[in-house]
Amino acid sequence: MIVVLAAGIGVLATAWLTSPDPTNLPASVRAVGSGRPTRLDAIAPIMRDAAVATEDERFYRHDGIDLIGVMRALPYDVAHLSLAQGASTITEQLAKLLYLGGNDHSPWRKLEDAELALKLEGRYTKEQILAAYLNSAYFGEGATGVRAATERYFGVAPARLTTAQASMLAGLVQAPSAYDPFRHPALARERQIAVLRSLVRSGALTETEASRALARPLRLRDGRTLAPILGADLSPGTAFVWWQLAVGAAIALVGGTALLALRRLRLDGLLWTARAASACALVLGAALAIRSFRSI
Numbered sequence: 001m002i003v004v005l006a007a008g009i010g011v012l013a014t015a016w017l018t019s020p021d022p023t024n025l026p027a028s029v030r031a032v033g034s035g036r037p038t039r040l041d042a043i044a045p046i047m048r049d050a051a052v053a054t055e056d057e058r059f060y061r062h063d064g065i066d067l068i069g070v071m072r073a074l075p076y077d078v079a080h081l082s083l084a085q086g087a088s089t090i091t092e093q094l095a096k097l098l099y100l101g102g103n104d105h106s107p108w109r110k111l112e113d114a115e116l117a118l119k120l121e122g123r124y125t126k127e128q129i130l131a132a133y134l135n136s137a138y139f140g141e142g143a144t145g146v147r148a149a150t151e152r153y154f155g156v157a158p159a160r161l162t163t164a165q166a167s168m169l170a171g172l173v174q175a176p177s178a179y180d181p182f183r184h185p186a187l188a189r190e191r192q193i194a195v196l197r198s199l200v201r202s203g204a205l206t207e208t209e210a211s212r213a214l215a216r217p218l219r220l221r222d223g224r225t226l227a228p229i230l231g232a233d234l235s236p237g238t239a240f241v242w243w244q245l246a247v248g249a250a251i252a253l254v255g256g257t258a259l260l261a262l263r264r265l266r267l268d269g270l271l272w273t274a275r276a277a278s279a280c281a282l283v284l285g286a287a288l289a290i291r292s293f294r295s296i
Contacts, residue, residue: 020099022120028098029132034148040131043146044161049204050170051134054195056090057202060126064091064117071286091117094133139169140176153181155221163205163213167195181218185226189214193232201236210234252285 022028029037040048052059058066066089088096095116096102103109120129139149146169150158154165161169171191172179181188196210205213211234218226258278 020116022095022099022116022123025098025120025124025128025132029135032098033135033145034143035145036147037131037135037145038147038158040127040134043131043134043158044166046163046204047134047146047158047161047166047169048130049202050166050195050199051130051137051173052090053198053202053204054170055093055173057198059090059130062089064089064121065114088113089117090133091120091129094129094136095120097136098132137173138176139172140180141182151221153221154219163196163209164192164216164218167199167213168192168218171195181220181226182222182224185224189226189229193229193234197234197236200234207234248285248288250285251288252282255279255281255283255285 026037056066056069058068069089092113095113099116100109100113124132134146136145138144139146139152141149141152143149143152146158149169149172150156150161150165153169154161156165168181168188171188171194174191178184179188179191193214196205196213199205200207200210211232214229214232214234217228220226255278259275259282262275262278
């Protein structure tokens with residue numbers, strides 16, 4: 001156990017020492033953005049809220065790494081043997097964009113990304129990080145940064161974004177080509193509904209305000225208009241998913257009980273394996289139970 005702990009500390013220390021030093025954040029933002037960066041106070045508040053609600057709902061409550069998000073992503077990633085739901089925070093996304101060339105697909109890169117996020121949070125304020133993110137994110141159609149995106153899609157300044165426009169833009173970051181409103185208006189509207197639902201869940205909007213944003217036609221810069229949507233379900237849903245909570249709690253209980261029972265036995269190779277399996281069951285069960293909560 002001591003050897004494993006020492007090895008883990010060594011890996012973390014190596015990643016910390018070898019990851020880039022995020023100095024001069026404004027210069028890094030200017031290097032990747034389209035044109036002059038926009039101050040946070042020159043971006044409509046609803047756009048800032050939409051980015052946080054959609055990409056990192058606990059942005060103001062973590063220090064760069066969202067441990068709850070990691071636990072919620074763990075069952076999916078283990079089941080699919082992937083890092084597809086790596087629970088990247090806004091700070092980690094910013095680190096990847098500016099200092100890792102947009103690549104964090106390997107476990108080592110993920111670790112570097114997390115170390116960089118901690119460095120960024122230790123050096124800059126949340127407002128500076130959010131502003132840098134909004135000025136660096138790619139929104140599709142050749143638009144990097146919120147100013148380029150608002151002009152490309154709507155022909156307005158970032159400060160003048162409406163709730164409908166901001167919720168459309170915030171949904172593009174996840175998959176700009178798939179949700180491009182010029183090419184895929186129906187998918188863009190579906191994604192917008194998901195963003196508005198996140199805003200309702202975070203408390204930034206009421207259901208009535210979110211419905212009002214969908215109930216009006218949304219005019220794009222090229223003259224096309226997206227038809228209004230009526231009757232969309234914008235409720236945040238139940239607090240948790242019952243079956244996930246029950247299954248997760250059951251798995252965690254079995255794993256925890258087995259661990260306690262194995263502590264009383266003299267360990268050999270087989271029992272070490274059993275203890276490791278029990279520990280994994282405990283962690284995965286707890287992660288599944290945490291995942292059952294829609295918002296924590």
